Amino acid sequence: MSNITRPGDPPGGRRAAAVWGIGVSVYFVAVIFRTSLGVAGLDAADRFHVNASALSTFSILQLLVYAGMQIPVGLLVDRLGTKKVLAIGVVLFTAGQLGFAFSPTYGTALASRALLGCGDAMTFISVLRLGSRWFPARRGPLVAQLAGLAGMAGNLVSTLLLARLLHGIGWTPAFAGSSLAGVVVLVLLLVFLKDHPEGHEPEPFPHRGAAYVRRQISASWREPGTRLGLWVHFTTQFPAMVFLLLWGMPFLVEAQGLTRATAGELLTLVVLSNMAVGLVYGQVVARHHEARLPLALGTVGATALVWATTLTYPGDHAPMWLLIVLCAVLGACGPASMLGFDFARPANPPERQGTASGITNMGGFVASMTTLFAVGVLLDATGDDYRIAFSSVFVLQALGVSQILRLRSRAARREKERLVASRVSSVHVPA
Secondary structure (H helix, E strand, O other), X not given: OOOOOOOOOOOOOHHXXXXXXXXXXXXHHXXXXXXXXXXXXXXHHHHHOOOHHHHHHHHHHHHHHHHHHHHHHHHHHHHHXXXXXXXXXXXXXXXXXXXXXXXXXXXXXXXXXXHHHXXXXXXXHHHHHHHHHHOOHHHHHHHHHXXXXXXXXXXXXXXXXXXXXXXXXXXXXXXXXXXXXXXXXXXXXXXXXXXOOOOOOOOOOOOOHHHHHHHHHHHHHHOHHXXXXXXXXXXXXXXXXXXXXXXXXXXXXXXXXXXXXXHHHHHHHHHHXXXXXHHHHHHHHHHOHHHHHHHHHHHHHHXXXXXXHHHHOOOOOOOHHHHHHHHHHXXXXXXXXXXXXXXXXXXXXXXXXXXXXXXXXXXXXXXHHHHHHXXXXXXXXXXXXXXXXXXXXXXXXXXXXXXXXHXXXXXXXXXXXXXXXXXXXXXXXXX
16 A cells, blocks of 8 residues: 655645635536537537538647647646636636637637637646645545546536537527536636645746746656656547547447437446546555556556457447447546556656646647547548548557556656655754
8 A cells, every 4th residue: 555645745624625626616617618519519510511521620629729738738837826827727718618609600610619628728737736736645646536527527517418408499598608607617716716725835936938948848858757647648548538529429320330329328338437437546546556557557458458359349230238348448548547647746846747747638639639630531541441440549559558668667766766855855854
């Protein structure tokens, strides 16, 4: 069992849970807005008179903006603090959702989704940093998994509630009405959220232009734990994201012959599995820190095995039981990707947590963008052969696993050195 306690750890407690809960509510709303297009895809195609390729641009652009913003957002969090960055994020993603509600053309809708993606990109890293400022380090894995759980809850709300509103009251009232949630969380964070508990202020750190940016990025990247975190996130997250964001529904309907209703239920299973597995992974890693890598590699192996079984199953369609197993296993990808932050967090001091998290968070989104594009290209090139198209998943998994195995020893050694050094320094701190 490993309970990592460090000198100067924040105490946690009810106040921490309340403040962190406000940050999580911001992320929850951001995910509702992020995934709202998933339930409005057909309506968007009709509203803006676009084909499937143009429709997929919404998702790819959103991921591109999100991934591209990760390091800048990490730097902003380290420099400005959580509250300011979250406030900027709420304003941007609420404006994007509202703009999407009233967009008269495809171009303005695309710009609105880009604005939404920019604001969304500021939320998760901020919530991770907020957790590290308010809770002891040993609670970090569970806090991160609970934040991811809130995101999945937002996905469910979008799927179950926003879809009904959209088909009940129409496009503009549904999206404009949902944007009010952004106003509510903005008021809450401005009034109640604090960056850190009293007595745990971060040490003053000079922030001087480009030199500061280079120093933060290079110092974070030099840590093997940061790079290992990036590759864990890269390798674990993308199979589920690609499935949920764009290609899962076409695969289940066109390749597996399911109805849209049944396919929707299987996509919901991915989300529910994610929520359940996230609680388990968070508890396990909080108690057994050394379980991080086995859990990550085990998830990658299970995902590869079930995908290979599904794609090579004889006959035209895989049986329902196998598709259920596939969706249940894909649900573990999100919680496994959270483990990447558990490698980056102990590798970096508090003043670099945002930057390190931003680097880590880029991994899965770069992999997702690459796979979204690769699947689309292969489908066009092979006449919609999903077996060949989804085989691209194995290429990125192989690349990620090779980098994880290359970095694991160095990251473990460096993490032990930092832990020993922190314990020694705590012993020599005068009373």
